[in-house]
Amino acid sequence: MELHILLLFMIFAAIIAIEVKDLLSSVVAMGTVGFALCVAFLILKAPDLAITQLVVEILCLIILIRATINKDLPLVIEGRWIFNTVSTLVFIAAFLFFGYQALKELPAFGEPLMHVVKKYLEEGTTSTGAVNLVTAVILDFRAYDTLGEATVLFASVIGIMAVLRSPGRKKIEEKEK
Numbered sequence: 250m251e252l253h254i255l256l257l258f259m260i261f262a263a264i265i266a267i268e269v270k271d272l273l274s275s276v277v278a279m280g281t282v283g284f285a286l287c288v289a290f291l292i293l294k295a296p297d298l299a300i301t302q303l304v305v306e307i308l309c310l311i312i313l314i315r316a317t318i319n320k321d322l323p324l325v326i327e328g329r330w331i332f333n334t335v336s337t338l339v340f341i342a343a344f345l346f347f348g349y350q351a352l353k354e355l356p357a358f359g360e361p362l363m364h365v366v367k368k369y370l371e372e373g374t375t376s377t378g379a380v381n382l383v384t385a386v387i388l389d390f391r392a393y394d395t396l397g398e399a400t401v402l403f404a405s406v407i408g409i410m411a412v413l414r415s416p417g418r419k420k421i422e423e424k425e426k
Contacts, residue, residue: 277336
């Protein structure tokens with residue numbers, strides 16, 4: 250039930266992002282969709298995907314807000330700040346509500362739900378030869394998943410560095426003047 254409400258919320262926020270007239274409100278609405286996707290991953294018991302989505306979403310929001318903030322200032326001056334503030338607070342409240350609902354459903358610490366987790370706990374160190382069980386799971390059992398997540402994070406960092414970099418180098422003649 251919570252997942253259905255969350256999916257409807259994501260569709261509603263995506264429609265708002267498409268239909269809104271100013272760029273900054275559109276970026277905020279799209280960020281809301283991404284953060285709601287993080288909560289959906291938590292509801293679906295995939296915290297690793299939720300963490301990856303959260304990191305990527307924060308980095309994308311930083312880039313998009315930096316790109317649109319200078320182009321969208323007239324709407325802040327015209328008096329739409331009340332609407333923007335209220336809609337932002339509504340989105341934050343909805344996100345916190347769904348986040349609380351998702352976190353409430355997580356099992357107690359140390360109680361594995363799935364059979365795979367029990368196998369990891371029972372046979373992890375003996376079958377991999379690793380001393381640390383977390384290392385055995387991340388590098389042996391789920392190596393491709395970890396590689397994919399590292400690739401996504403690396404690509405995000407490269408993207409931010411490309412956007413936030415300073416303009417190109419000056420020519421040698423310009424440095425000497």
